Amino acid sequence: MLLEKFISKHFLTLVFAGFWSLTSLAQNTLPDFQSAEIYIHPDPYTETITGEVRYRFKTTSGIDSVVLNAHNMKFEHVILNGQPVAYQIHNGLLSIQGPKKKGTHKLLISYKAFPKQTVYFVGWKDDIGGNEQIWTQGQGKNSSHWVPVVDDMQEKMVFDLSIRMDSTYEVISNGVLRRKAIEDRLRLWEFDMERPMSSYLLAFAIGEYRNLDRQAASGVPLKLYYPQGQEHRAHWTYLYTEEIFDFLESEIGIPYPWKDYKQVPVSDFLYAGMENTGATFFSDRYLVDSLGYNDENYVNINAHELAHQWFGNLVTEKDAAHHWLHEGFATFYAYRAEQALFGPEYVHWKLYETARVLEEMDQNGSGEALTDPGAGSLTFYEKGAWALFILREELGGEVFDRGVRLFLKNKAYSNAQIFDFLKAMETESGTSLSEYR
Ligand SMILES: [Zn+2]
Structure with a gap:
């Protein structure tokens, strides 16, 4: 788990460049993924996913390989720009021979996945009627257990999911439901997304x-x-x-x-x-x-x-060292919403409690920095929210809100570091926040 965090896409591409030609390790630019159309048919009785994914990606030169994460899958077809293409599977990676020319490319992969995690088939083996569900949990980097994807939060693209399922069940996924088509006793649900996101946020749920x-x-x-x-x-x-x-x-x-x-x-x-x-x-x-x-x-x-x-999906952390941008902000805005609903005292009491625990941690030497990728949830969530309350107090609500808006606008549909947030706050406040860095 820890190791996975530090293997970047760049590293993987370099490692796999050697597969095709050990002598040409030199230049291998990365594919820039634009979109993915995913079509799946989950089978709850065999706990498998039969699927097909169509990628569109751009390259600025010929590349040796396109590397996707894919766990416990068998591949039927791997077709690049209309032609079957060589590929290798190794340690949860599908490495496909890359296109020789620059341009926009189409990659089609048809597969069968045997997910050991991430997709959960609940209630299909008992005698109780109506409790059957299938649902996914893709965080941290786990959607590659049911579809070959890039498990990197920095690789954002537009995902459109279509799911074929017994018509008894409701199917829910990311995006707007465009169409429900009947296919025999099955139903095809087509969802449409317009904006890019990271693959760990892909999801579907099925049930009555x-x-x-x-x-x-x-x-x-x-x-x-x-x-x-x-x-x-x-x-x-x-x-x-x-x-x-x-x-x-x-x-x-x-x-x-x-x-x-x-x-x-x-x-x-x-x-x-x-x-x-x-x-x-x-x-x-x-x-x-x-x-x-x-x-x-x-x-x-x-x-x-x-x-x-907004904080995680619209603007996504660059890596785990910037996790505050997800959990600190979500915790902070949840408290703000509760303040609006139930009055300030309701939240003050909660904040007081967490402040006491955090203070104890600092005193007994177990305090953690917000930027520590291995910090516990109390640090990311509660200490993270506290940092924002303090910053808001210091800068004033109006300046703080303008800084947040600037940060979200600057980094919309992409990735950010803590530094990007502080820089936006400095721009709006005209004060140096160097002590926060
Ligand atoms: Zn959260």
Whole structure:
């Protein structure tokens, strides 16, 4: 895991350049991926994915190889610009002989995946009806367990997913549902994305779902899913969803970056929530009725995962050393939303609690830096949020908000470092923030 973090795409390409010609290790520019059209047919009974992906990429010269991450897959066809092409599989990497000329290229791969992780088939082997689900969890770099992709957060492209499934089930994925076509007893769901994103944010969920249809003040459609038969929990689970969405859009000051927003509860989820682009998945333990709502509810997670649609999905960290840009910001904006909903005291109390724990950590020598890629979640989330509250206090709300907007505009649909955020803050405030670096 740790090793994977430090293997860059550049390194991989250099390693694999030698596969085709050991004498020409010299120049091998990287393919610049533009788009991917993915078509999959998950089979829950064999726990396999039969799929096809069509890439379009550009090169500025001929290249030796195109390297994709692909785990536990068998390949039927690998076709570059209409011609079958040589490829090798090694250690979770699919290395394909590259095009000899510069230009825009088309790569088609048809495959069968046998995912050992990332895709979860839940409830298909028991006798209970209606609890069947399939869902994915692609973070950190794991979508390559069901589709050959570049597992690098810095390789952003436009992904369009099509999924073929038994028509009993609802299919949810990133992007706007363009079409539902009937194919015998199966149904093909075609989703469309217009903007690029990193591959770890690819996702799909399948199950007997129903949904509430809501709309944000800005017109963004909000689809709030719940398992069939859980109608009575939908209202309480999604309480304040529109308020949170409207608050964050106006507070962040940059329109929600995607066409629609879906939220889907899934069974046996190991996390609280995951901010897949335009399609947050969350643990179904947060499906609550009026009584359960008071014990534990989805409000904070609802706001946290939504904030990630800007901080993480629109602007993505360059690497783990910049994880503050994801978790610190999502935690901060979730607190801001709660302040707006429940009043400042509600949040002050929570902040006071985390400050006490963080102070203890600093005193007993276990304090961690925000820039430490191996820091724990308390540092990334709570200390990260604290840093933003302090910065906002210091610069004033108006300057702080302008700095955030400048940062998001500068780095929209690309990757950023902490330095980029501080630079935007310095530009808007006219003060040096060198002590934060
Ligand atoms: Zn988060």
